[in-house]
Amino acid sequence: MEDWSFPPRYDESYRPAPDEPYWFPERETMDPDERDAQILERLKEVCAYAHDRSPFYRAKWGDFDPRTDLKSFADFEQLPVIHKEELRADQAANPPFGSYTCIDPQEVVRVHGTSGTTGRPTAFGIGAGDWRAIANAHARIMWGMGIRPADTVFIGSVFSLYMGSWATLSGTERLGAAAFPFGAGVAGQSQRAVNWMAQMRPAAFYGTPSYALRLAEIAQEEKLDPKDFGIRILFFSGEPGASIPSIRSKIEELYGGKVFDCGSMAEMSPWMNLGESSAQAGMLCWQDVVYTEVCDPETHRRLPFGAEGTPVYTHLERTSQPMIRLQSGDLTRWEKGPSPCGRTYPILPKGIYGRIDDMFTIRGENVYPAAIDEVLSALPDYGGEHRILISRQETMDKLAVRAEHRDGADVDAFAARAQEALRTTLGVSTAVVPVPPGTFERTELKARRVIDERALFHETVDA
Amino acid sequence: MEDWSFPPRYDESYRPAPDEPYWFPERETMDPDERDAQILERLKEVCAYAHDRSPFYRAKWGDFDPRTDLKSFADFEQLPVIHKEELRADQAANPPFGSYTCIDPQEVVRVHGTSGTTGRPTAFGIGAGDWRAIANAHARIMWGMGIRPADTVFIGSVFSLYMGSWATLSGTERLGAAAFPFGAGVAGQSQRAVNWMAQMRPAAFYGTPSYALRLAEIAQEEKLDPKDFGIRILFFSGEPGASIPSIRSKIEELYGGKVFDCGSMAEMSPWMNLGESSAQAGMLCWQDVVYTEVCDPETHRRLPFGAEGTPVYTHLERTSQPMIRLQSGDLTRWEKGPSPCGRTYPILPKGIYGRIDDMFTIRGENVYPAAIDEVLSALPDYGGEHRILISRQETMDKLAVRAEHRDGADVDAFAARAQEALRTTLGVSTAVVPVPPGTFERTELKARRVIDERALFHETVDA
Numbered sequence: 052m053e054d055w056s057f058p059p060r061y062d063e064s065y066r067p068a069p070d071e072p073y074w075f076p077e078r079e080t081m082d083p084d085e086r087d088a089q090i091l092e093r094l095k096e097v098c099a100y101a102h103d104r105s106p107f108y109r110a111k112w113g114d115f116d117p118r119t120d121l122k123s124f125a126d127f128e129q130l131p132v133i134h135k136e137e138l139r140a141d142q143a144a145n146p147p148f149g150s151y152t153c154i155d156p157q158e159v160v161r162v163h164g165t166s167g168t169t170g171r172p173t174a175f176g177i178g179a180g181d182w183r184a185i186a187n188a189h190a191r192i193m194w195g196m197g198i199r200p201a202d203t204v205f206i207g208s209v210f211s212l213y214m215g216s217w218a219t220l221s222g223t224e225r226l227g228a229a230a231f232p233f234g235a236g237v238a239g240q241s242q243r244a245v246n247w248m249a250q251m252r253p254a255a256f257y258g259t260p261s262y263a264l265r266l267a268e269i270a271q272e273e274k275l276d277p278k279d280f281g282i283r284i285l286f287f288s289g290e291p292g293a294s295i296p297s298i299r300s301k302i303e304e305l306y307g308g309k310v311f312d313c314g315s316m317a318e319m320s321p322w323m324n325l326g327e328s329s330a331q332a333g334m335l336c337w338q339d340v341v342y343t344e345v346c347d348p349e350t351h352r353r354l355p356f357g358a359e360g361t362p363v364y365t366h367l368e369r370t371s372q373p374m375i376r377l378q379s380g381d382l383t384r385w386e387k388g389p390s391p392c393g394r395t396y397p398i399l400p401k402g403i404y405g406r407i408d409d410m411f412t413i414r415g416e417n418v419y420p421a422a423i424d425e426v427l428s429a430l431p432d433y434g435g436e437h438r439i440l441i442s443r444q445e446t447m448d449k450l451a452v453r454a455e456h457r458d459g460a461d462v463d464a465f466a467a468r469a470q471e472a473l474r475t476t477l478g479v480s481t482a483v484v485p486v487p488p489g490t491f492e493r494t495e496l497k498a499r500r501v502i503d504e505r506a507l508f509h510e511t512v513d514a
Numbered sequence: 515m516e517d518w519s520f521p522p523r524y525d526e527s528y529r530p531a532p533d534e535p536y537w538f539p540e541r542e543t544m545d546p547d548e549r550d551a552q553i554l555e556r557l558k559e560v561c562a563y564a565h566d567r568s569p570f571y572r573a574k575w576g577d578f579d580p581r582t583d584l585k586s587f588a589d590f591e592q593l594p595v596i597h598k599e600e601l602r603a604d605q606a607a608n609p610p611f612g613s614y615t616c617i618d619p620q621e622v623v624r625v626h627g628t629s630g631t632t633g634r635p636t637a638f639g640i641g642a643g644d645w646r647a648i649a650n651a652h653a654r655i656m657w658g659m660g661i662r663p664a665d666t667v668f669i670g671s672v673f674s675l676y677m678g679s680w681a682t683l684s685g686t687e688r689l690g691a692a693a694f695p696f697g698a699g700v701a702g703q704s705q706r707a708v709n710w711m712a713q714m715r716p717a718a719f720y721g722t723p724s725y726a727l728r729l730a731e732i733a734q735e736e737k738l739d740p741k742d743f744g745i746r747i748l749f750f751s752g753e754p755g756a757s758i759p760s761i762r763s764k765i766e767e768l769y770g771g772k773v774f775d776c777g778s779m780a781e782m783s784p785w786m787n788l789g790e791s792s793a794q795a796g797m798l799c800w801q802d803v804v805y806t807e808v809c810d811p812e813t814h815r816r817l818p819f820g821a822e823g824t825p826v827y828t829h830l831e832r833t834s835q836p837m838i839r840l841q842s843g844d845l846t847r848w849e850k851g852p853s854p855c856g857r858t859y860p861i862l863p864k865g866i867y868g869r870i871d872d873m874f875t876i877r878g879e880n881v882y883p884a885a886i887d888e889v890l891s892a893l894p895d896y897g898g899e900h901r902i903l904i905s906r907q908e909t910m911d912k913l914a915v916r917a918e919h920r921d922g923a924d925v926d927a928f929a930a931r932a933q934e935a936l937r938t939t940l941g942v943s944t945a946v947v948p949v950p951p952g953t954f955e956r957t958e959l960k961a962r963r964v965i966d967e968r969a970l971f972h973e974t975v976d977a
Contacts, residue, residue: 147714157664160687162694162714172706174714176692201620210673211697212706224623229639231625234674236700243635243675251610251625251637 052078052089054187055339057096058180059368061187066227069199072329072392074191078339079394083387086395087124090342093367095121098130100153101373107141107151108375124353128344132351132363132378138318139173148176154371164212165317175214175317178371182221188321188340188368189222193255195328195335195394196284196311200227202254205282207244207262208289209236214317215288219257222323228255235262245270245277252281260292260302260310264435265493267305278307288314288322291421294334294402297429312402315341315381318374319364325399330392333400336385342367343397344376345385348407351378356387356397361407380407382419409501411441413448416479420501423452426472432460433469434488439501451482458488515541515552517650518802520559521643522831524650529690532662535792535855537654541802542857546850549858550587553805556830558584561593563616564836570604570614571838587816591807595814595826595841601781602636611639617834627675628780638677638780641834645684651784651803651831652685656718658791658798658855659747659774663690665717668745670707670725671752672699677780678751682720685786691718698725708733708740715744723755723765723773727898728956730768741770751777751785754884757797757865760892775865778804778844781837782827788862793855796863799848805830806860807839808848811870814841819850819860824870843870845882872964874904876911879942883964886915889935895923896932897951902964914945921951 053075054061073079078086098117101108111131121127142149148156159176166172177185198204204223208216210232223230231253233244245266248256256263263285270277285308287293293302293312302310312334313326324341325334336343342365344353354360362381366373382405389395405419412418420439427433434455442449452473456465466485473481516538517524536542541549561580564571574594584590605612611619622639629635640648661667667686671679673695686693694716696707708729711719719726726748733740748771750756756765756775765773775797776789787804788797799806805828807816817823825844829836845868852858868882875881883902890896897918905912915936919928929948936944 159666159692160690162666162692164710166706172710172713203622203625209697209700210695211700211703217695227623229622229625232673232680234672234697237672237674238699240674243629247627247635250635 052081052086052339055089055093057093057100057367058370059184059187061183063183063225066200067194069201072195073394074194079195079396080389081395083389083395083397086339090338090367091124091127093339094127094342094365097365097367097373098127098375100370101151101375104153105151106145107149111137127376128352130376132346132376133374134378135173135318139171142173143171147174148372149173152176152372154178159371161217163214163217163317166212172212173318175320176371177320181369181371184368185218185321186221186225188337189218189323190225192313192321192323192326192337192340193219193222193226193228193286195326195392196255196286196313197309197329198223198226198228198255198284202283203229203231203251204255204257205244205248205251205253206230206232207235207256207258207266210234211236213289214320214322215257215314218320218322241266241269242273245273245275245280248277248280248282249275254282255284255286256280256282256306256308257286259289260287260298261290261493263287263302263306264298267302268435268493277305280306282306282308284309284311286311286313286327288312291402291404292424293327294399294404295421295425295428297425301428314403315343315362315364316377316379318372318377319366321368324364325362325403328390328392328394330390332390332392333386333398334402335388335390335394335396335398338396340368341365345383345397346378351376354385356385359384362403382406411501413441413450413479416477418450418477418479422476423473424500426476427452427454427469430465430469430472432457432465434458434460434486434490436491436493437500438491441501449482450477450479451484453484453486453490455488455490456485515544515549515802518552518556520556520563520830521833522647522650524646526646526688529663530657532664535658536857537657542658542859543852544858546852546858546860549802553801553830554587554590556802557590557805557828560828560830560836561590561838563833564614564838567616568614569608570612574600590839591815593839595809595839596837597841598636598781602634605636606634610637611835612636615639615835617641622834624680626677626680626780629675635675636781638783639834640783644832644834647831648681648784649684649688651800652681652786653688655776655784655786655789655800655803656682656685656689656691656749658789658857659718659749659776660772660792661686661689661691661718661747665746666692666694666714667718667720668707668711668714668716669693669695670698670719670721670729673697674699676752677783677785678720678777681783681785704729704732705736708736708738708743711740711743711745712738717745718747718749719743719745719769719771720749722752723750723761724753724956726750726765726769727761730765731898731956740768743769745769745771747772747774749774749776749790751775754865754867755887756790757862757867758884758888758891760888764891777866778806778825778827779840779842781835781840782829784831787827788825788866791853791855791857793853795853795855796849796861797865798851798853798857798859798861801859803831804828808846808860809841814839817848819848822847825866845869874964876904876913876942879940881913881940881942885939886936887963889939890915890917890932893928893932893935895920895928897921897923897949897953899954899956900963901954904964912945913940913942914947916947916949916953918951918953919948 161177292298311327437454624640755761774790900917
């Protein structure tokens with residue numbers, strides 16, 4: 052296996068020839084059992100490393116000593132998963148970076164963090180070696196999408212705490228492509244973004260799917276056609292949209308480029324550890340970068356291929372704040388590889404299509420907001436944005452969707468059609484209220500569309 | 515001279531010991547005449563390089579061939595200056611990067627650009643070698659301010675087109691300090707910024723002076739004291755504020771740290787070529803990075819030390835889009851070194867204190883908006899923001915300033931005092947209209963405070 056060591060040591064001058072489909076042919080196409088055997092050895096090293104250096108892991112694991120007790124994947128799966136709240140609490144008790152940090156804080160070269168919208172934010176403290184490893188992994192995975200050194204990568208996502216932007220930038224740099232780190236989120240920036248893309252014709256675009264759709268709308272307002280931007284590759288994270296067929300095909304149609312989904316969690320950077328390849332056959336689990344187990348959400352034991360569950364992640368190439376069995380709360384289904392591209396990694400054919408905690412249950416049915424987005428986006432008269440309202444009348448849950456129609460649409464026909472399509476897909480009758488195009492705010496960050504009034508109801512009752 | 519070559523080749527593993535005041539002792543403290551002799555040789559190389567590769571420079575220089583005609587600084591000063599509009603026009607005619615670009619566009623690794631608020635934006639196409647040179651220069655100048663590898667640098671400026679943020683980041687990386695590239699400009703980000711600073715206690719802050727003042731206000735709203743952030747060094751560019759004594763001392767008082775001014779133009783990156791050192795004796799012209807001539811604004815000939823003029827800049831370490839005699843339109847006064855820190859560079863004791871084009875003339879007096887800012891900021895009852903209104907009644911120019919007073923101030927006394935102070939300093943009688951604190955929008959970018967109604971008047975008359 053090429054450059055396979057812990058801590059990772061990468062040859063920074065290495066780059067495949069442009070016509071080579073793989074960055075590391077051996078690591079990417081090897082027999083998966085053989086890879087697993089190597090990964091098990093690496094897990095022993097990583098766990099011993101963390102056990103030696105981190106009071107957090109020693110406390111969490113109790114008597115378990117990886118040097119003697121970790122002999123198989125079955126042993127590994129007995130390790131408790133980490134919940135994000137544990138990281139937050141540990142960091143508050145052990146500032147600035149938490150007792151799960153395995154390097155001296157003086158060795159940190161990059162600080163990022165969570166948005167902290169739900170409490171104290173968590174800081175990521177990243178050492179120089181880890182930053183290089185992140186850049187190398189992202190370059191490799193972006194190479195797998197088809198990005199090459201002659202390309203310009205337009206990064207249309209906010210540069211602040213959000214790791215997606217920064218690690219895409221580092222991957223672009225390592226790959227040797229031209230980075231155009233444009234950002235997002237500042238007033239007036241979207242208008243400038245489409246004009247710059249028209250002027251510079253980048254080969255690749257990175258952002259969120261909803262922002263790409265928004266930019267296409269703005270391009271139209273600016274009398275520009277996104278197809279003229281010359282974008283060949285659009286890669287996305289932060290939202291499930293890129294793996295939702297109707298959204299994907301809409302973006303591909305608007306821009307005339309191919310769409311790729313990628314991404315797991317900021318804590319897991321290199322978060323492109325889930326990343327689609329040129330085959331566009333679903334996100335691959337790049338297991339030699341981050342070891343992913345799709346697990347039963349209750350027991351956190353690994354599920355067989357073909358099953359639906361929640362990803363649990365373990366770093367194999369990070370030394371500063373290594374995550375060992377971080378539970379994501381996401382939902383996915385995984386399949387055994389290989390992918391048509393030849394890579395032998397497990398595949399998430401439908402990407403990440405929900406979360407344990409934003410899934411809602413209505414009249415006994417589990418409903419994913421992403422499914423509603425998918426149904427609406429498939430309708431030709433859909434105006435591009437919607438809001439989901441869950442309420443309760445007496446003891447009866449009600450699901451309503453306020454959906455924008457397109458200009459000039461037959462509004463009643465659109466509502467009836469949306470209502471029927473949602474009922475069919477969700478198994479729940481849904482009231483669709485059509486509203487004019489442009490009613491709802493577009494977001495450059497993750498779209499938040501669900502208003503669950505029952506929560507308020509519960510709080511009132513409980514208080 | 516350490517690492518002195520063209521194109522520059524830097525040893526990326528080099529770093530001085532933390533107690534060493536200079537990054538490159540020889541380059542920084544050498545006899546200035548000896549340095550000038552070296553710079554003249556470098557100018558010959560840079561000009562020959564540009565002449566060989568750039569139709570723009572060949573057209574601009576006509577018969578002048580640097581290989582035979584450039585023998586002295588006097589020869590160099592005969593070269594015509596570049597105006598920004600020429601770059602814009604050349605780039606429009608020769609997309610994407612203009613015929614002043616001396617590398618193959620395929621070699622570009624970073625794309626940034628101007629904001630384009632006044633027309634087609636200009637793209638910066640930067641090659642890998644130049645990006646390294648920028649990082650090395652900025653690391654060296656930040657070292658001169660006192661930033662060390664153990665420090666965390668909080669970058670509180672927008673990451674988009676604005677070069678200041680990116681090049682500070684690259685300098686921080688090269689210096690080996692921890693970069694916390696937080697950004698600015700997104701809704702709600704200022705509240706998060708002060709909370710993160712309280713949590714992470716960065717040793718250094720980079721941004722604009724007006725944003726630092728704004729963050730101090732927000733800290734107060736969040737019940738935080740900026741002194742508790744533990745910031746030792748605040749360095750600024752983008753506005754003249756950091757060199758205005760009253761603004762500097764206010765920031766130093768609020769944060770309990772030292773303020774440093776730096777910066778020339780984005781086109782000139784490494785734009786910290788003007789940068790203050792630990793001596794805080796004014797910005798130094800780091801002549802071996804970018805050769806600065808303070809020139810007569812009409813003739814563009816270099817002025818003697820002691821004179822006021824406009825800086826004209828020439829790259830000595832850039833190969834992708836080398837600027838040779840780019841005229842800034844800024845105003846400054848320069849003095850011969852050495853600085854008390856021991857560096858033998860020329861000094862701008864009052865920084866950049868105006869622009870040729872934002873200076874306005876009223877009743878025969880030249881007035882700099884920065885001077886008004888300075889006068890108001892020195893008044894204890896000043897509320898922190900103001901707007902300047904220039905109008906004409908009959909044939910008489912009128913200058914009015916709407917100035918915020920502080921909560922609880924004696925409003926009439928404040929207005930009278932401000933009026934008197936402005937009249938004394940500007941030599942023009944000024945109507946001061948006091949307004950309540952918080953009246954004017956705070957900006958995270960450059961503050962734009964002047965409304966010149968006479969321009970409208972002229973347009974109406976001329977049309």
